[in-house]
Amino acid sequence: MPATALRCRVCETQYPLDPIGVCSRCFGPLDPVYDRDEQRRLVTRERIEAGPRSIWRYADLLPVAPPAEQSLPPGCTPLVQAPRLARALGVRELWLKLDTANPTHSFKDRVVAVACAKAQQHGATTLACSSTGNLANAVAARAAAEGLEAVILCPADLEREKLVASAVYGPTIYAVDGSYDDCSRLTVELSFEVDWSFVNVQLRSYYAEGSKTLAFEIVEQLGWELPDVVVAPIASGSMFTKLHQGFTDFVELGLVEGDLPRLVGAQAEGCSPVAKALAEGGKVKPVRPNTIARSLAIGSPADGALAAATASSIHITPEDEIVDNIALLAETTGVFGETAPAVTLGALRAAVRAGEIGEDDRVVLLVTGDGLKTPGLVADRLDPVFVEPDADRILETLGGGVR
Ligand SMILES: Cc1ncc(COP(=O)(O)O)c(C=O)c1O
Ligand SMILES: [Zn+2]
Structure with a gap:
């Protein structure tokens, strides 16, 4: 795999490819570093085209090896x-x-698939996130596909459809009486206390690459x-x-x-x-x-x-x-x-x-x-024309003229 390290975007300190959210020296964000020479040797259009019909066809350009079993893989959307x-x-x-x-x-399935692959390499049992809705759906579904637990923190007043579309997969949902930014702060605090793998905290460098x-x-x-x-x-x-x-x-x-x-x-x-x-x-x-x-x-x-x-x-x-x-x-x-x-x-x-x-x-x-x-x-x-099950009634709505 051509990814070699994580590097701080601000002070350039390097870290091993572990689930580390921010630079411990300056709190800057971390980005994966790749061996460009190896990528140049390895990656061709033909190799990509011969890959799976999912984001994993670009595995040489991602910071984590593809999962051995690729269940419910995202990507290759029209x-x-x-x-x-x-x-x-x-x-x-x-x-x-x-x-x-x-x-x-939503596109969040891409980022979650990459973060989850990394989490599983490190033996994670619970996938978690703060979310404005779509990420919650993606985390809950990915956890279900992989047999992991899921924990979600999202604003309590989110669209009900988005909450239901997470709940169906069986995660624990914390509906927070606050904004997304409150949820985000909570996940950072909780990440020091519990061993949940927060896709957008400790796994953010991997997640973002997706x-x-x-x-x-x-x-x-x-x-x-x-x-x-x-x-x-x-x-x-x-x-x-x-x-x-x-x-x-x-x-x-x-x-x-x-x-x-x-x-x-x-x-x-x-x-x-x-x-x-x-x-x-x-x-x-x-x-x-x-x-x-x-x-x-x-x-x-x-x-x-x-x-x-x-x-x-x-x-x-x-x-x-x-x-x-x-x-x-x-x-x-x-x-x-x-x-x-x-x-x-x-x-x-x-x-x-x-x-x-x-x-x-x-x-x-x-x-x-x-x-x-x-x-x-x-x-x-939604403003339908309510009618009896009778073709004449429908024709009447056309005002007498046959169209
Ligand atoms: C549908 C959709 N599009 C775009 C975005 C923006 O993503 P980002 O937070 O990476 O800017 C989100 C984030 O939740 C989203 O749900
Ligand atoms: Zn730094």
């Missing part, structure tokens, strides 16, 4: 063109990355070409920064040539600390989230500063546009996304308005989560 939405927005070529096709319908597979797949699915623009949501900023690193890995390994894509970030009006930091040129100032995009409601984003530094721009989607964007995506593409992709679509619309998307740009929009988990927001679109 990348589809969206010509009607492209025309509606005035974009020449628009692709949707449908990460709703993962086992629990998001690189989104970039790898996009390039492979475009026929080993780079897109010009990728539009992606930002909550903690982890996925956004790893997207960039994933594209960089492929270029550095000679798997693809060309300019790195411009990354356009998306945040909701009610929780936009990273967008504001980029606009104002200062530090990321924590906020108290107040947004209907619950999956993106992280007020104190761990990777916010790096996300701001990585982005070519970040756009804020107004709260009152989010539901309209869920509908626009559904009506023009047949894809029912949750609030996160609706916020992302808002950023794409804003980027088009700002003239940031060129005539020849090939754009990829990430659909990271599924609308079936947040149906309440569009419930008032």
Whole structure:
């Protein structure tokens, strides 16, 4: 396996490839280090293409060996063109990355699979997390698939569908009377007291790397070409920064040539600390989230500063546009996304308005989560015509004219 160590992003101290959450010298975040020469020798397009149809086809670029038995593996989700939405927005070529096709319908299955593989190498029996909803679903399902216990801490007022979609797998759920940021603080405190493997605390370096597979797949699915623009949501900023690193890995390994894509970030009006930091040129100032995009409601984003530094721009989607964007995506593409992709679509619309998307740009929009988990927001679109089981009654509703 080409991964050799963990290294602090701030002071560059190196650590063994163990479940260590932060640098013990400066509390900086840790990233895996790879033996690039070995990767160059090992990794080819052919080797990747011959691999399993899951994130594990990129195992040489991940910090953990694939599990011997790959149950419920995520990844290799569809990348589809969206010509009607492209025309509606005035974009020449628009692709949707449908990460709703993962086992629990969000991109979080990728990150959890990588973190869990590491946890199991270290004999973990309990997988745990703080979550804005989707991560909880992914942790609970992964634990069920692997025969582990699961513990979840999430805000008590999350969408009920997201809580139920975790509960069905049998985890212990702590519904916390507080925000996601409260849950996150609790997991850090608890990680010193209990031997649960928190995917986004001690396993964060491994977990985060899983998001690189989104970039790898996009390039492979475009026929080993780079897109010009990728539009992606930002909550903690982890996925956004790893997207960039994933594209960089492929270029550095000679798997693809060309300019790195411009990354356009998306945040909701009610929780936009990273967008504001980029606009104002200062530090990321924590906020108290107040947004209907619950999956993106992280007020104190761990990777916010790096996300701001990585982005070519970040756009804020107004709260009152989010539901309209869920509908626009559904009506023009047949894809029912949750609030996160609706916020992302808002950023794409804003980027088009700002003239940031060129005539020849090939754009990829990430659909990271599924609308079936947040149906309440569009419930008032349900307005059926109630009828007797009689064809004449239906014809009457057509106003006499046969269509
Ligand atoms: C559907 C969805 N998209 C995007 C994100 C953002 O991920 P990150 O915290 O890595 O920025 C989340 C986070 O929970 C999510 O649930
Ligand atoms: Zn350090």
